[in-house]
Amino acid sequence: MTSLYEEVSVTPVDVPVRRVTITVNGERRAADIEPRLLLAHLLRQGFGLTGTHTGCDTTNCGACTVLFDGRPVKSCTMLAVQADGHSVETVEGLASASELHPVQEGFKEEHGLQCGYCTPGMMMAAKALLEENPDPSEDEIRWALSGNLCRCTGYQNIVKAVMWAADKMRASAG
Amino acid sequence: MTIDEIKIGGMGASRRRVEDNRFIRGRGNYIDDVALPGMLHMEILRSPLAHARIRSIDVSKAWEIPGVRLVLTGDMMATRNLAWMPTLSYDTQAVLATDKVRFQGQEVAAVIADDPYIAKDACEAIMVDYEPLPAIVNPMQAMADGAPLIRDDKENQPDNKVFDWDVGDREATDRAFAEADVVSKLELHYPRSHPSPLEPCGSIADFDRSTGKLTVYMTTQAPHIIRAAVALVAELPEHMIRIISPDLGGGFGNKVPVYPGYVISILASILTERPVKWIEDKTGNLISTGFGRDVYLQGQMALRKDGRILGVRMHTISDHGAFFSDAQPSKFKIGLMHSAFACYDIPSAHLTATGMYTNKAPGGVAYRCSFRVTEAMFFQERMVQAAADDLGMDQAEFRRVNFVRDDDFPHRTAFGFLTDSGQYGKCLDVGLEAIGYEQFLKDQEEARKKGRLLGIGISTMTEPLGAGNSREYDILGIKMFDSAELRVHMTGKAILRTGAKTQGQGHETTWAQIVAHELGIPADDIVVEEGDTDTAPFGMGTYASRSTPVAGAAVAMVARKIRAKARKIAAHLLEVSEEDIEWELGRFYVRSQPDRGVTIQDCSMAAYSNVPDGMEPGLENTAYYDPPNLTWPFACYIATVEVDPETGVWDVLRMVAVDDCGVRINPMIVEGQIMGGLTEAYAMASMQFITFDADGNCVGSNYMDYLLPTAWETPGFELHEVVTPCPHHPIGAKGIGECATVGGPAAFVNAVMDAVKHLGVRNVDMPLLPDRVHQAVTTGNDVSGMPPVRTDAP
Numbered sequence: 016m017t018s019l020y021e022e023v024s025v026t027p028v029d030v031p032v033r034r035v036t037i038t039v040n041g042e043r044r045a046a047d048i049e050p051r052l053l054l055a056h057l058l059r060q061g062f063g064l065t066g067t068h069t070g071c072d073t074t075n076c077g078a079c080t081v082l083f084d085g086r087p088v089k090s091c092t093m094l095a096v097q098a099d100g101h102s103v104e105t106v107e108g109l110a111s112a113s114e115l116h117p118v119q120e121g122f123k124e125e126h127g128l129q130c131g132y133c134t135p136g137m138m139m140a141a142k143a144l145l146e147e148n149p150d151p152s153e154d155e156i157r158w159a160l161s162g163n164l165c166r167c168t169g170y171q172n173i174v175k176a177v178m179w180a181a182d183k184m185r186a187s188a189g
Numbered sequence: 190m191t192i193d194e195i196k197i198g199g200m201g202a203s204r205r206r207v208e209d210n211r212f213i214r215g216r217g218n219y220i221d222d223v224a225l226p227g228m229l230h231m232e233i234l235r236s237p238l239a240h241a242r243i244r245s246i247d248v249s250k251a252w253e254i255p256g257v258r259l260v261l262t263g264d265m266m267a268t269r270n271l272a273w274m275p276t277l278s279y280d281t282q283a284v285l286a287t288d289k290v291r292f293q294g295q296e297v298a299a300v301i302a303d304d305p306y307i308a309k310d311a312c313e314a315i316m317v318d319y320e321p322l323p324a325i326v327n328p329m330q331a332m333a334d335g336a337p338l339i340r341d342d343k344e345n346q347p348d349n350k351v352f353d354w355d356v357g358d359r360e361a362t363d364r365a366f367a368e369a370d371v372v373s374k375l376e377l378h379y380p381r382s383h384p385s386p387l388e389p390c391g392s393i394a395d396f397d398r399s400t401g402k403l404t405v406y407m408t409t410q411a412p413h414i415i416r417a418a419v420a421l422v423a424e425l426p427e428h429m430i431r432i433i434s435p436d437l438g439g440g441f442g443n444k445v446p447v448y449p450g451y452v453i454s455i456l457a458s459i460l461t462e463r464p465v466k467w468i469e470d471k472t473g474n475l476i477s478t479g480f481g482r483d484v485y486l487q488g489q490m491a492l493r494k495d496g497r498i499l500g501v502r503m504h505t506i507s508d509h510g511a512f513f514s515d516a517q518p519s520k521f522k523i524g525l526m527h528s529a530f531a532c533y534d535i536p537s538a539h540l541t542a543t544g545m546y547t548n549k550a551p552g553g554v555a556y557r558c559s560f561r562v563t564e565a566m567f568f569q570e571r572m573v574q575a576a577a578d579d580l581g582m583d584q585a586e587f588r589r590v591n592f593v594r595d596d597d598f599p600h601r602t603a604f605g606f607l608t609d610s611g612q613y614g615k616c617l618d619v620g621l622e623a624i625g626y627e628q629f630l631k632d633q634e635e636a637r638k639k640g641r642l643l644g645i646g647i648s649t650m651t652e653p654l655g656a657g658n659s660r661e662y663d664i665l666g667i668k669m670f671d672s673a674e675l676r677v678h679m680t681g682k683a684i685l686r687t688g689a690k691t692q693g694q695g696h697e698t699t700w701a702q703i704v705a706h707e708l709g710i711p712a713d714d715i716v717v718e719e720g721d722t723d724t725a726p727f728g729m730g731t732y733a734s735r736s737t738p739v740a741g742a743a744v745a746m747v748a749r750k751i752r753a754k755a756r757k758i759a760a761h762l763l764e765v766s767e768e769d770i771e772w773e774l775g776r777f778y779v780r781s782q783p784d785r786g787v788t789i790q791d792c793s794m795a796a797y798s799n800v801p802d803g804m805e806p807g808l809e810n811t812a813y814y815d816p817p818n819l820t821w822p823f824a825c826y827i828a829t830v831e832v833d834p835e836t837g838v839w840d841v842l843r844m845v846a847v848d849d850c851g852v853r854i855n856p857m858i859v860e861g862q863i864m865g866g867l868t869e870a871y872a873m874a875s876m877q878f879i880t881f882d883a884d885g886n887c888v889g890s891n892y893m894d895y896l897l898p899t900a901w902e903t904p905g906f907e908l909h910e911v912v913t914p915c916p917h918h919p920i921g922a923k924g925i926g927e928c929a930t931v932g933g934p935a936a937f938v939n940a941v942m943d944a945v946k947h948l949g950v951r952n953v954d955m956p957l958l959p960d961r962v963h964q965a966v967t968t969g970n971d972v973s974g975m976p977p978v979r980t981d982a983p
Contacts, residue, residue, distance in 0.1 A: 051306065065222040066215015068438065070387040071471040075892035078387055106215035119213040123205055126861045130693030131212030132219065132387045132438030161901040164892070166387050166439050167693045168861060169868035170900040 035099040039064070040108030050096050055079045057095035058105060066106035066135045070164070077163030080136035081105050087143040089136075089162075106135035109142070117180040117187075118142050127176030129167030137163045141177045149185055151177070192775045198712030199705040199774075200920065203857035206698045207717075208436075208691075217436045220391040223406050225464040228393065229258055231454055232308035234298040234315050235473065236290035239326070239548040239885020240337070241319035243286060246298060250314035256303035257311045259461055261453060263287035263297070271456055273342075274422045276514035277414075277446060277664055280351075281343070282551060283512070284449040290319070291339055291511035292550050293887050294476030296449040301457045301465055324885030325349065328485065328508045328545035339511055339546045351513045351544035354522035357604050361537035362491075365500025369491035373576040377973060378954045379564045380878040381483035381508070381549070383895065384556040386692075388438025389474035392451045393466040394458035403458070404431045407451055410440045410690050411730025414664060416722045418447050423455060434720035440692035441869075442554040445516040445732050446479050475895055476887045479516065480879060481556025483508040483549075484523075486568045490576045496590045498576070500537040501530055501603070503568065507544045507553070515553035516732070517560040518662040518669065524561030525653055527604035529569045532613055532651040532823065533591040538603035548885045557869055557930040559733040562652045570648040570935030571952070578946060584939075585621055588649050589614055608651060610913045611823045611849065617649055619909050620825040620847045629829060637947070642832040642966070643842075644944025648935035649826075653819040654924025655738025664729065668815070671735070672726035673743035675704065675751055676809035679797040681790030682714045685747075688728010689740035690720045694926060695858045696736065700744050702854050703920060707748035708755075708789050709775020726811050734924030737854065738820040738915075745919040747812035754808060755792035761801035762787050820915045820923035822850040826867070826936035832944045837963025839941050841871070841904035846933075849911040850925035851918065860908055862926045867906050870933020872898045874941075876956050 032047040039062060046061050058064045058081070069091045070078035079091040082104040090103075109116040118138045121127065128134040137160060144151060144159040151159065156177045157170070165173060198204040211217055248260045263285035266272040273281045286297050298315050302308040325331045325339060331349040340346045366372060393406040403425055409415045412432040420427040437444060450467045457465040469478070484507045491500040505523055509515065517524045523542040530538060556563070577587035592613040593600045600608045624645070633643040659668030672688040685700055701715035719725055728740060752772070759777035760767040763785060771780045778786030796808035829842040846863055853859045869877075876896040879889040889895035914921030934955065941957050942950065949969035953961050961972045 049306070059221070060224075064215070065219075066217075068219065068388070069221070070389075070438075071892045073471065073891050073893055076387055076471075106213075110214060115213070122213050123209040126206065126857050128206075128209060128212055128693075129695070129861060129865065130386070130388075130437060130439040131208065131217050134212050135215045138213070157900040157903075161899040164387060164897055164899060166385065166441070166869075166897070167865045169864035169866075169906065170903045171864050171906060172861060173900065 033096055035096055037098045038102035040104055048095050050094065052095045053091055054093040054095045054098050055090040058090060058103070064105050064107050068132055068135060070132065075164065077136045077140065078133050080139045080163060082139055082143060085143070087140045106138060109138065116142065117183040118145070118177070120183065121176040121179035125172050125176040125179050127168060127173045133163060133165045137165065137173060141180065144177070145181055145184060150181060191773060192709050194706060194774060197705050197709065199702055200852065200854055202702060202855065204698055204702060204712060204855055206695050208695065208697045219388055219436045219438050220393070220406060220408050221468050223393055223435060225393060225395055228464040228466050229301050229303065229461060230305040230308050231299055231301045231457055231465050231467040232305060232312050233296050233450055233453070233473065234312040235477065236286065236293060236295040236297050238290055238319055238321055239293045239324040240322040241290050242322060243289060244318040244320055247316040248298065250316065251300055251311040254307060254311045254314060256307040257300060258303065259301040259457055260311070261285065261299045261457065266456065269456060271423070271452060274447065274452055276512055277516045278513045279519065280513035282514055284452050288342060292548050293885055294473065294550060296477070299453045299457070301461060324548040326547060326549065326881045326883060326885050328506045328547060331545040331547050339548060349546045351509050351546055352522045353543050355539065355541045356527045357539035358537055359539045362500045362502055362539040365537045366491040369499055370494040371492040371579055373490045373492060373572065373579045375572050375575045375952065376487045377568065377571060377952055379482045379484045379486065379567055380955055381880065382481045382556060382873055382877055383475050383879050384441035384443035384479070384481055384554065385475065385895065385897065386439025386441055386443055389469040389471055390444060390448055390450065390478060391468040392454045393464055394454040395464040396458040396462065398462055402429050402431065403455065404433065405451070405455060406433045406435055408437055408444050409434045410437070410444045410692060410732050412690060412720055412722050413688060413727050414667065414730060415447060417667065419455065422452060432722045434690050437692040442481065442516070442556045442558065442732050443479050445554055445730070446514055446552070448478060471892065472890045475879070476890045477550050479552030479554030480550055481554055481558065482564055484564045486564065488568060488572050490572055492576055492580060496580060496582050496587055498533055498535045498591050501535055503529060503540040505542045507542065508547050508549065509544050509553050510547055510549040510551040512551035513544065514551040516555060516664070518656055519664060520661060521560065524555065525559055526561045526565045528562055528606055528653045529565035531602045531606055531608055532593060532649060534593045534597065535603045540604065549881060555733050557866065557927045559652060559654050559656070559927060563931045566650040566652060566931045567935050570650060570939065574939045574942065575951060584647055585617060585626065588617060588647065606653060607818055608821045609818060609916050611651055611821060612911055612913050613649065613823055616823055616825040616847045616849055616911045619911060620827045620845050623845045623907060623909055624827045624829065624843060640834070642834055642944040644830050644832065644940040644942065646828045646936045646939025646943055647825070648932045648939060649824070650932045651821045651823045652928065652931050654734035654822060654927065655816060655820045656733055656735055657739065657816055658818060659815045667729065669729050670813055670815040671728040671739035671743050672811065672813045673740060673747045674726045674811040675747045677751055677793045679794055681710060681793045683710060684716050684718065685744065686718045686725045687740045687744060688726050689731045689736040692731060694731065694736060694862065695855065699854045699858060700741070703741060703744045704748045706920065707745055708752055710789055734926045737922050738918060738924050739814060739816055741922060742816060742919050743812045743814035746814055747810050750810040750812060751808060755789055757804065758792040758795050758801065759787050762791060762795055817917045820851070820918060822848065822923040822925060822928050824848045824928045824932045826929065826932050828936040828940040830937070830940040830944060832941060832962060832966065834966050837959035837961070837966060839957065839962060841937070843907065844904050845907045845909065846929060847909040847911060848925065848928055849913050850928065851913060851915045851923035852921035854922060859925055863908055863929050864906050866927060866929025867933050868898060868903050869930045871903060871937060874934045874937035874955055874957055876958065878956050
């Protein structure tokens with residue numbers, strides 16, 4: 016072994032932490048975190064919810080989109096402490112134990128994903144749209160998803176997926 | 190009791206994707222989702238300058254930060270002989286800079302710490318003293334007299350040239366030009382772009398001293414090539430290296446090369462004896478990893494008055510950045526650029542190519558492209574339109590006159606490729622019919638009278654997909670075949686593994702469909718695994734649309750081996766000789782008694798419980814497939830646009846795509862591939878490029894500056910198909926993943942040029958940004974934006 020490893024610093028980490036309490040997918044969860052920790056990183060590394068992806072670090076790609084008190088936000092540019100006392104919904108909260116959310120079904124049925132990396136953020140943005148507008152036009156869908164990038168599909172099937180979900184949600188709402 | 194192939198998810202079924210079940214639940218397993226006990230985190234410090242000598246690096250402040258475990262610089266890498274590594278194109282590339290930095294974003298130091306935030310803090314604490322040097326940002330500067338020498342690390346490298354190369358028949362081409370009635374000329378630049386999968390690159394190296402085994406999770410499209418490269422670079426025994434490529438958040442060629450970050454994380458894990466995770470950020474990905482294109486193309490076409498093309502000359506000047514690390518077959522210096530004009534019956538052609546080093550990121554990867562085919566086909570279709578305009582011929586008719594005819598296959602192209610099948614004229618007709626060509630020309634004429642600028646652009650092309658054959662195609666000497674291993678279990682369920690690596694193409698779904706087609710086992714009964722070198726058979730990976738042509742063929746061939754053995758078992762079970770056995774999907778029967786039969790599942794059960802005397806038990810096999818030729822899909826893309834003369838903004842009115850990729854395994858997935866490709870084509874035509882300022886600063890180092898189309902800008906697509914089966918592929922399939930990216934850009938650009946050509950404009954370089962189009966419309970001049978080019982070439 017070279018001497019490189021022997022030079023390793025093992026000074027214990029000593030940083031100030033703050034306690035946050037966040038309702039994540041309906042469950043209240045607490046964590047002691049560094050104030051600079053990003054919400055996306057708390058969800059992924061702190062709570063093990065790795066379905067929320069980080070793509071660009073600059074709020075452009077939308078892979079990290081989660082619902083914050085029901086509104087879509089990009090969790091890569093939000094501090095976790097800002098979520099203290101609020102509710103966050105991630106892709107892991109979409110399906111119930113027995114049933115997929117219509118948006119999830121729509122993405123599968125209409126081939127709205129390929130590599131799957133943008134998909135969780137895309138589906139969260141779509142869910143927020145459909146809760147506000149149950150019968151969106153193609154243009155309305157394209158506009159609502161324009162904060163989310165996809166490099167694989169060309170969006171056409173994503174639009175169809177959201178329409179599929181809208182149809183199903185309206186049908187079951189009767 | 191005949192099995193309905195569509196019902197069991199066989200060939201032709203638009204089977205819903207198996208992999209979606211985890212992706213829609215957020216249960217994918219991408220590189221950053223992998224967490225190992227005791228894992229440390231690595232961050233890379235990158236050069237802010239494009240060209241500079243390193244005077245000194247002071248890492249002492251970084252070491253003082255609590256939680257820092259290791260700081261690595263080039264000098265430390267050099268003690269392990271790892272400061273430099275070989276590239277996939279027989280060049281060398283710095284892992285961590287020792288002498289100079291040669292592009293902005295080059296890796297200078299690395300910190301390994303308890304968490305990624307600490308590693309980032311420590312990187313900022315490293316002090317590097319640079320002596321700036323003049324930066325070279327395009328190949329013309331690089332070849333100028335007295336240009337600074339970029340690669341002064343290399344012996345026998347007196348200048349900045351990477352290669353001179355040529356292919357074709359110069360004399361025959363000269364004769365064709367001497368006989369020409371008309372000579373058309375065109376010069377253009379295919380700008381640098383970045384594949385930019387949404388997920389950046391990363392690795393987790395885990396060296397276990399107790400076993401001597403190195404496991405590396407890595408974002409790679411070609412795990413087995415990486416294993417070989419790591420064995421050679423790190424001098425580790427190959428059987429002690431396991432590369433696992435988890436779910437990939439897109440690849441598009443960007444995840445083929447070996448990157449310094451991978452190598453550094455491996456050494457860091459060996460030194461710390463802890464797993465070390467490196468996750469690149471988006472800026473790191475955009476400024477340092479494999480880009481695409483960046484080629485200046487010049488050409489001439491010798492024409493007869495009746496419209497026949499007599500010969501073509503091409504000259505390319507390519508910008509390879511600071512290290513020649515193109516991922517491409519070693520025999521061809523400028524990839525398969527000479528596949529240009531393959532769909533046209535042209536007697537002679539000659540291509541000269543010059544490659545240059547510059548102070549820009551290395552790469553030249555096949556960005557959704559079969560090795561420079563994108564540049565080739567773009568130039569081809571821009572040249573074809575220019576030639577048709579010069580002759581005053583209709584652009585569709587000019588193509589039709591020069592197409593290789595359906596009964597002329599196999600056809601040897603002027604550059605030496607062998608194309609084997611196609612119905613080019615039919616594809617064009619389907620496209621023209623779909624777009625309403627004649628009516629559009631009338632509408633265009635009417636609109637022009639009112640000052641509206643409408644245009645129609647056609648792009649037709651055949652491209653070589655699916656390298657090998659292994660006689661001509663290798664990477665670092667490793668032949669470009671591929672493989673599949675199929676294990677059929679006792680109950681007739683099965684596991685299939687291949688040497689390819691899916692990144693969104695849906696292999697887990699489609700490979701099972703090929704097995705279902707060959708064996709009649711329902712696709713749902715077959716699980717597909719890829720990406721783990723300890724379990725998958727050796728393969729060259731997934732890029733250049735080679736999965737279906739090569740690995741997909743291996744899947745069919747291994748299933749046929751299984752069927753051949755099952756036939757012997759069936760004969761044993763039915764107590765007849767093998768010659769008396771017939772096959773229908775999923776079942777063997779006695780020829781004279783069709784009701785007497787056994788299913789493939791009966792045979793698999795017997796393979797483990799009732800084997801004939803003298804037969805090896807079990808039902809599994811492996812196939813290595815070396816294709817006899819490339820596959821040659823054909824495509825016709827037609828775009829119509831309207832250009833706003835006031836602003837230079839252009840809108841796509843319609844985009845029609847006619848693709849002939851032979852037999853379609855899963856039509857839904859094929860159409861998904863085409864639409865994705867068309868979007869990248871639109872992106873390159875309209876907005877997506879990486880450029881540099883005079884100091885070599887990358888303009889486009891994040892998604893605020895590097896524009897990618899969203900759902901809002903992306904036009905709708907209308908898809909059509911023609912099916913000409915590949916004559917040599919076992920299931921008649923051809924590659925498809927990249928056709929639209931390759932052929933699409935010219936359709937958009939030709940459409941915009943068609944809208945403005947009456948104003949005297951012949952070329953606007955991509956991307957067709959509004960200001961460029963506006964300038965062309967208002968001045969009537971080309972906006973090529975090219976730095977001065979050689980006047981003596983071609």
